[in-house]
Amino acid sequence: MPIHVVPKPYSTKFRLVNDQSAGTFSLNSMIRLEAVRGAVLDGIPALGNVLRRARTRHGPDVHFVLWKSDVPQAYRQLPVAKHWQICQVVTIDGARHVDRCNLFGGRASLRVFSAFNCLVHWIAMEKAGVGDFVNYVDDDAGIALLNDVQWYAPYQMYLPTPQARLLTLWDDIGILHEKHKQLTGLALPYIGFLVDPNTMSVTLPTDARNKLLDAIHDFIQILHGNRRRSLADFQAFAGYVNWALNVFPLLRPALASVYDKMSGKSKRRASIYVNAAIH
Incomplete structure (x- = not known):
C-alpha cells in the first residue's frame, strides 16, 4: 500500500495519504461505490441556518461568538475490522507494518467516520446540552452568546459553553483533541470561508x-x-x-x-x- 503526503488546504502542513487505489487489485476496488454513498456534510448552507435560527431566537442586538472544534487525525481514531487490517500493510525500510486504523485515502473511510461522528453529534445535541451546531468531517462549529462561557479544566480556560460541553463529551467518550485546534472568535474561517455571526456574513478571504x-x-x-x-x-x-x-x-x-x-x-x-x- 503506497503512502505519500499532500499539502493541507489553508495550512503549511502536510497530510499523510495511504494510496488504497494503487495497482490493479487495489483495496478501494474491492469496495462497491453504492456501499459507501450517503455521507452528507454540513457546509455553509447548514451553518447559515444555524446563524439564522440563533438570530431569530435572540434578536438583532445580541452579540455572538463563533466557536470551532477540530478532531486531530480524525479517521485514525477509529480501528477497522481485523480482516481489513491485514490488507493495510506498509513497507518502511524493508520492514512490514500493519496499520490497524481507518485511513485517509480509503474509499469507505469518510463513510466509516461519518457513521460514528453522526452518533456523537446526536448525543451532543440531544443529551449533552451542546445545542445547535454543524459538522464537516472533523470540524464542528456553532454559535454562542458573547458572555455565555464555561470553565474547561483540562485547558485551564473559559470557553463558550456549547464548546466546553462538546469537549467534555469527547473526554467522556475518549475522543482525543488538542488545545490549539479549538478556536473561538467574533469571526472565524470555516471550511475555507470567513464567517462573521454578528454581521451575518460569509465570504471568501x-x-x-x-x-x-x-x-x-x-x-x-x-x-x-x-x-x-x-x-x-x-x-x-x-x-x-x-x-x-x-x-x-x-x-x-x-x-x-x-x-x-x-x-x-x-x-x-x-x-x-x-x-x-x-x-
Missing part, C-alpha cells in the same frame, strides 16, 4: 479569492496554441469553482456552459468506447 481568480485565468488561457482541456481538467475546475460560489450564488449560472461542455465530452467519450467495442 482575500487570499482565497485571489487563488480562485488565478485558477480561472490559468484555465482559460491558451496552451500550445489552443484552449482544449481534458474532461478531468473540466471536472476539477468545475468542482473548485462550484465550491467557491457557495458564497456567491448569483454567479453560479455562469458555470452552465462548463457543465454543458462536460456533458458533451462525456457523450463523445462514451461513443468512442462503444465504437471501439463494436470494431
